Amino acid sequence: MRNAFADELTKLGNDDPRVVMLSGDIGNRLFDKFKDKHPSRFFNCGVAEANMMGVAAGMAMNGLRPVAYTITPFVTTRCLEQIRTDVCYHEAPVTIVAVGAGLAYSGLGPTHHACEDISFLRSIPNMVVICPGDAFEVRGALRAAMQQDRPVYIRMGKKGEPVVHKGPITDFKIGKAITIEEGSDVCLLSTGNMLPEAIEAAHKLKEKGISAEVVSFHTVKPLDEDKLKQAFSRFKLVATIEEHSLIGGFGAAVSEWLVDSETHAKKFLRFGTPDAFFKKSGEQEYAREVLGLTGHQIADKIIHALS
């Protein structure tokens, strides 16, 4: 995802002189092309995320379209006050791009995990929260974000994730979920880098004769309410899938919507990370397995819930 981000950003920078890139001393060589073409619009802000976010807000208040980028916890929780007050309160059109969301950087330990950021950021007024499901969604989200006149948060995985879409998504719209596979029994609403697991779960379910629809629910705020209405009326089971805490994340947002809209859920399951730091050493695949978040484990739980 991050290579797609850097590439798309360079293109956007070519077309729009307002685009400015701020990085928190990460992404070695990732932005070389952008730097080459727009040396005056790239800033390595160092290991100083609070300042970076304030600078981005100041730029945005003055007609620029800054993108602030670093590892997820450092571009969210580390500078949350700057995001809340400088960016969101001022409705400053800063695009915040996070790399390594959820357990993407599992091996680096809990300082680098990010399973709370959706919760924090979606509770801030004026903020849009997008969790792209693959590299093409990253491109679509970034393009859409830069056309907004408001703060946007884009939560990416790392690099080398499976690419789900066949090509560029020309009609990517913030707040409009994308159906990846059609189905008739259960509906899997996936957000962010869990999309490949959701697809795997659907395939496992199919083997058991259960037809699953897979939706990339890339925008967590604002929610695609039409899609939710459809999902809860058409399917006998709806599941949300995310690499984020069950507290305050995508599944929580859908739960809130269910209550507030007085929608009836026949069966509703939420897949996400527990209320605990993941302290074991190990890569993302291992962490998902331990936490029951792999496609086959998700499928098993759904089968169990249906029986």
Add this chain to the structure above:
Amino acid sequence: MNVAVRNTAAKPDVAALKAQAAKLRGKIIEMSHKAQAAHLASSLSCADAMTAAYWHVLNIDPKNPTDPQRDRFILSKGHAAAALFATLAMKGYFPIEELDTYCQDGGRLAEHPPANLLPGVEAATGSLGHGLPLGCGMALAGRIKGENFRVFALLSDGENNEGSVWEAAMFAAAQKLENVCVVVDYNKWQATARSNETLMLAPLRDKWAAFGWDAHEIDGHDVGALAEAMQNIPNGSGKPVALIAHTVKGKGVSFMEDDNNWHYRAPTAEEVVKSFKELGLS
């Protein structure tokens, strides 16, 4: 109240410390190779400071890692975890064989020091800029409880970008935390660029001095000088002490020195052999 017994070794045994530092570097290189983990150069950069601290300065007992009187050492630049893990294992905090589990699924040794999991690790670090505020709190806890242990925090130069470091610096000076010592691993590199081309750190010693610290420049690879300066805390100045340690990232292996690719790269088996030769290890 008990008063911690100072490590009274007057003069460091420089030859022994040098040999120990080479062994530590060897372990770190082995770990990096086996796990194919990043941050090798970052770990080699501070190997001499770690050696001086753990093999000469700190009042610690690996058999009693939670002794309230122990000196606290915080690896604030947590991405040099390999250096800390290797040090703690070599000191006997946990079996040396556990180093083989570095970065392995299910183990205790992830790529940054964990919280409440591994004996000898005083604080979970890895998000830069947290070590010194924690250290100030520890020092004040000691003062309030009448335990006069010392607190050492090893910071990277890039870490000096963080505002929290300077907030803590002013706090420590106001509180006259003379038992707090910061060592800055000033290797002039950060993750993606030269330190002084990223944010202006220079003149770094003057900055710490201006923030109320007894600040000194020191050769960060002179293990004897490091040992003496750290051993001398509190040094009578009535101020917290900052040692601005001039270092070379990747120190000890010629083809890694001052080459920031080794912030990310791990060595091949062949490169391990070459490194060991240079370090005089077999």
